[in-house]
Amino acid sequence: MIGKKVHSSKVKNKAASVRDLADYIRKPERLNPQEKVIYANGRAFITDSHAAQREEMVALASEAVRSKNPVNHYILSWREGEQPNPEQIEEAVTIFLDELGLAEHQAIYALHADTDNRHLHIAVNRVHPDTLKVVKINRGFDIEAVHRAVARIEHAQGWQREQRGRYRVQEDGGLGREHIEADRQRPRQPGQRKRDMENRTGEKSAERIAIEEGAPIIKRAQSWEQLHRELAEKGMRYVKKGSGAMIFVGEVGVKASSVDRGASLAKLQKRLGPYRPPSHQERIADRQPEPINPDAPRWREYIAGRKAHYASKAAEKQAQGQRQQQERLELSARLRARRNELLRGPWRGRGDALNALRSVIAAEQAAEKAAMSERHRRERDTHRQRFRSYPDLEAWYRLQEQPDLAEQWRYRASGPQGIEGDSDEPATPRDIRAYAPAIVGRQVQYLRREGPEADWWVAFVDKGKRIEIHDWRNPEATLAALQLAAQKWGSFTVTGNDEYKAMCTRLAAAHGFKIRNPELQEAIQVERLRIRQQWVRKPRTSNVDALGVLVDELRRQAPWSEPPVSSQQSEEPAQEDAQRGRPRMRMPR
Structure with missing residues (x-):
């Protein structure tokens, strides 16, 4: 889970900023049709409806006359595949507000689902509803408080912790700061x-x-x-x-x-010494757009299209604005000339008629101005529809029908995790659960079957001697890739970061995969022992069933690897021996 703060607009006034934020949190589809609310709620309000709670927050925020905007906007984002339920959301908000010292304050929050990560928007009013004092969160270091809240939420609800999480909950319930030296030595980053x-x-x-x-x-x-x-x-x-x-x-x-x-x-x-401007006009070298990842395929093509799109948008917007301004000036001049022409002449003694004529002229000219304004508005709407936001690089790759490049860009930070075997067996399509194989050159890409076929994405790629897992944070994708490796090689080596190896350790212990990594053998045995103890302690319908499960597990882990015997098969000989009066051996616990 990650948490961050969204800074408020410096252009809008306090009331408009609070209203727009509350409306976005509760009704984001007004701005983005793809963004949906899964769950929403509010706290510390007298009323129940969204509109009334929004106005309550505006009224209380207005009491802080010396604060430009006392309503803060935070986002808590879960990892892919993590889907909190309403009870967990309420608990997360409680922990979050407690850590920030705002437990009694107004808060409007909603869980949004417009990306692959569920994220919770929280708008919290720093003005206390009783004292009307503005709370300064953590003496101004509210981001530190957010990191502490994230650590407590992860610990309380069992979410997977981020690799570079700033805090960790200790055994005594306290928080321990991590990566202090690494953060000091870390190069400065942009905002x-x-x-x-x-x-x-x-x-x-x-x-x-x-x-x-x-x-x-x-x-x-x-x-x-x-x-x-x-x-x-x-x-x-x-x-x-x-x-x-x-x-x-x-x-x-x-x-x-x-x-x-x-x-x-x-x-x-x-x-x-005192600032001195350049003594002569320096020739400034031209700079071309630079990629953050020089190896990103087709990036130059993408950025050229993006620059051309926004250049055309700006040019047409400027031309449209100039043309509409000219039309407004021409209309004003035409209406002024017409008004002067109609009002020319002696009007002495006919004041009532003059006022009536002025009223008629004003109404007609107002109608013409309104018609022009409406036409200009439609033209601006048409311009916005023509020049929608250019897709980001990942979406652009998908529009170019290159989902493998999209997945490569999406997971570029950690890179794909790998599985390696001994033989360089050519990649061939295999049936792996909910993944569809697609042959691309000498590789076989396995796409996750979920939703329409156009929305399928590459989860892992078989490259012959190596399997690269792009969607490795998803346990289902990693399990499917391990099953593929077991079919191909029997035993194999996993390569990647510690988080990925820990997941492979758990899956190997649960499913019997033969991982050759020497550094993982002890962890696999410990995990197998833990699973075995859970099975033995779990209440069962009969001792025969428990014996059958344990025998299956022991035989599966034995070096001679006899075919496993199901509990139903083991129960039949037990019943037969019981009828013949022969005792059955019991496995020692």
Whole structure:
């Protein structure tokens, strides 16, 4: 599970921001038809309906006259395949609000399902309903409180923990901070919004370029002249803005202090002296879009199409705006001339008639203006329909009918986990449960049969001597891939991260797969012992059934691997021996 904070709009006023957020959480389909609400609720309200609760939140937020927007928006996102029920959602909200110190505060929340990950939107009012004081969460470090809440929710409900989770619940119930040294040594990263855009498009953000290329130049610069010259060679420039500074990558500005602590104007002036602009006009090198993953197939084609799409959208929008403005000016001039013509002449002594004529002219001209406004609105709607948002890189791969590339991009962070065998047996289609084989060159892709065929996705790929699992976080996909490996090689080696190997360990113990990894043998035996103890302790209808299950398990794990005997088959000889008066041997517990 991951948690993050969504910053509010700086353009909207307080009431509009709260209303729009509450409406989005409860009714997201108004903005995105694909986004659906699975479960929704509210807390600390007097009323029950959504509209009334929304207005309650607006009214209470308005009491905080010194706060621009006391309503915070948070998101809790579960892993793929994890689907919390309403009781778990309520428990998660309770833990979350308790950890943030907002247990008695107003909250509107809903579970959305428009992506592969179920995610919970929470809008919480920091204004206390009784004292009317605005609570400062965790002394201003509310993201730390969010991380602590995530750790407690994972622990309480048994969700799989993120690999780089910041906190872990200890045996005594307390929270332990992890990865402290690793976080200190970790390179600076762009802001969350910039990283989200990079994930969607695959293009490096200006902030990342400034961090990776601009920060080293700034650190080694011995003078302002050297700094300006070397930045210009990389297509960047350092510009003073007010009391601070900006680093421009091309035409995109980045706050200098977000690039590096030593890149702020104050720090540089201490080191290099008062700010000095370039002594002469530096030639700024041109920069082309850069991928965050140089190996992403067809990325240049995708980014060129994206840039062309938005360039055409902006050009047509500008032309449309200029044309509509010209039409408005022409209409105003025409209406003014017509009004002057109709009102020309002596009107002395005919004031009532003049007022009546003015009223008629005003009504007619208002109707013409309204008609033009309606036509312009339809034109803008048509423009928006023509230039919808360009698909992200994963969706674009799927539109190009390349689901394997889509899955490769989707799981690029961890990469596909693997299974390796001894023989280089050619990949051939096999029947593996709910997965459809598809031959692509010398590979066989196994697609998850779920929903319409167009929505099937690549779960794992048989490449002959190696099976790569893209959807490895899904236990069903990993189990199917292990079954395929067992059919091909009998025994095999698993390669990948610790989380994946732990899942393979559990599946091997439960299903009898022969994994050759030396470092996993002890864990597999421990897991098998745990499963065996659970089976023995579990109440059964008869001792004969328990004996049959245990014999099956022991024979399955024995080196001679005799064919397993079912409990029904073992019960028949027991009954026969009992009729003949012969005692049956009991397995020692």
